[in-house]
Amino acid sequence: MIPAVSAGAYTAARERAAFVERGDRGGIVVSGADRASYLQGLLTNDIAALAPGTGCYAAYLTAQGRMIADMYVYELGDVILLTLDRAVKDAVIAKLDQFIFSEDVQLGDVTDTFAHIAVVGPEAPRVAAAALGGVDAGALAALPEHGNLRVASTHGAAIVARVADAGEPGFDLSVERAQAAGVKSALTSAGVPEMDEATSEALRIEAGVPKFHRDMNEETIPLEAGIEERAISFTKGCYVGQEIVIRVLHRGHGRVARKLVGIALTGAQPPPSGARIRSGDREIGEVTSSTMSPALQRPIALGYVHRDFVEPGTTVDVEGLPGEVVKLPFFVSS
Secondary structure, three states, X not given: OOOOOOHHHHHHHHHOOEEEEOOOEEEEEEXXXXXXXXXXXXXXXXXXXXXXXXXXXXXXXXXXXXXXXXXXEEEOOOEEEEEEEXXXXXXXXXXXXXXXXXXXXXXXXXXXXXXXXXXXXXXXXXXXXXXXXXXXXXXXXXXXXXXXXXXXXXXXEEEEEEEOOOOOOEEEXXXXXHHHXXXXXXXXXOOOOEOOHHHHHHHHHHOOOOOEOOOEOOOOOHHHHOOHHHHOOOOOOOOOOHHHHXXXXXXXXXXXXXXXXXXXXXXXXXXXXXXXXXXOOEEEEEEEEEEEEOOOOEEEEEEEEEHHHOOOOOEEEEOOEEEEEEOOOOOOOO
16 A cells, blocks of 8 residues: 655645655766766766756666666766766766776765755745755755755755755755754754655656656666656767667657556555556556645556557556546646
8 A cells, every 4th residue: 555645744845845855865976077078978968068056867878778877967066966866876886987998087976975855845945045054045046957056054065956856846955964964953943844755755756757766767768758858968969878769769750669657547545556557458558656646636656558558638447446648747836
């Protein structure tokens, strides 16, 4: 059974602010004069175009176009910070290291150095600034998506990045791990609730944001997950896996065998991950993430379906629950 969403924390995230510690995030620092050009040839987005204080979402692919990882890339001015799924961090470092030859590039694992706390909601700039201390809320509010600041807070050095992957716009606070408890205490003392996993998942799924090792994995092509508009630059030079992506787009007109879609369901409980999706007597896919949506007051799910069944309005059945394919995101707060 899918755990229940905390109504109080969910409402706070949508209307005021809430936070969640993201223990599943890993961090890699890429330093050296050639860091941008080196990553430019490996990742899917335009890393060379990043100015200090900016960032982007990107994927790292195999030569066959399948995902090794997705990640957020932040140019801090003297180093580039990659944040990604902690479970694939070691594999990514090992693969990146294989491509360092004569370049001035160094890799550092900072996963245990930083804790990641996401503060989300309409009041996130004020709340995050107050919790850190010594930080200007206006400067945070002015950050574009993926924009980042290095700050000297009362809790030590921190990196603040504007994020939207938590489902509600906000900030990822990368703080020294020893200082994380102090930041969380400052948030709770200010009346900001901490979200449990079920609540943070509800926000993510309602926003239609796929998560690695949940809705994407090492067999996924980015176009199947629908992340190409955010993660791939179609104007930059070559990168690993580009040939496959271009072949699908140009020769296959973007059609892939399966596609991640949203499914709105009727019933009292959302289906579990792995639940089979059917159209009539035909099995057409499976659920990857699901929740009982507080915004829609019904079960919703993300899942892959055969390409012939991706159109919004397509009726489906998920282990006895009637539903239909819908356009993502399910919900966007005003």
